[in-house]
Amino acid sequence: MLLGIDVGNTHTVLGVYESGRWHAWRVHTNPARTEDEHYTMLRALLEAEGLTAPITGVAICSVVPALEEPLRQLARRWLGCEPLVVSHALELGFRVDYEPPTAVGADRLANAVAAVQRFGKPVIVVDFGTATTLDAVSREGVYVGGAILPGVELMLESLAGRTARLPRIALEGACQPIGKSTPESLRSGVILGSVGAIEHLLRLFREELGSDARVIATGGLAPRFAPNCPSIQQVEPMLTLDGLRILWLRHHREVA
Secondary structure: OEEEEEEOOOEEEEEEEEOOEEEEEEEEOOOOOOHHHHHHHHHHHHHHHOOOOOOOEEEEEEOOHHHHHHHHHHHHHHHOOOOEEOOOOOOOOOEEOOOOHHHOOHHHHHHHHHHHHHHOOOEEEEEEOOEEEEEEEOOOOEEEEEEEEEOHHHHHHHHHHHOOOOOOOOOOOOOOOOOOOHHHHHHHHHHHHHHHHHHHHHHHHHHHHOOOOEEEEEOOOHHHHHHHOOOOOEEOOOHHHHHHHHHHHHHHHHHO
């Protein structure tokens, strides 16, 4: 089985690819977690799912530098694998036109890899995470950059933490343009306001890339937002993990 690890600022997704599908779990990202603690958690998740086949490959993308070495040691010490760690230096299938190229998040690169292979070029990926990111690959096969917005949970935390009377609210619930209560007004602002910004950016992206650019959404909040974003054509919850799998297969085919 292949183990894919996608480390975000808020959550880490662990997934094992077995029999043509992903088994995935979302856990809180903890920069202090050691390789031994990661292994204990992973083993418990695998046992709970009844997955007994050995892990024979590990692919990692991380935006938390403090966790990269513990995850490398998890792969080497506990799983007996040399991990593939995503960076711009890998053969991605496209050129990275970004300054500096090291600044592109590994998750954004993995998303672009999967989107290009599965949906062709040009393509745009909207990832709803701690930050909402948009990434674009041109018709010529160049990662040309993107846009970064505050994620909606970050917006809600900021409003609740920096104001005296605005409460912390759940994203679930009624969402209409004119809110009839403070929770409804907050949901209107952060959800529909974000939708407006995303739709505007997608229109501008397509003016540069071409009107036929496919728009794919991923990330934990994608199902909440996609129905309100008419430009989003498809939601792919496992897009980042798929990018890790594609890169791992590509790399091992080259070194075999």
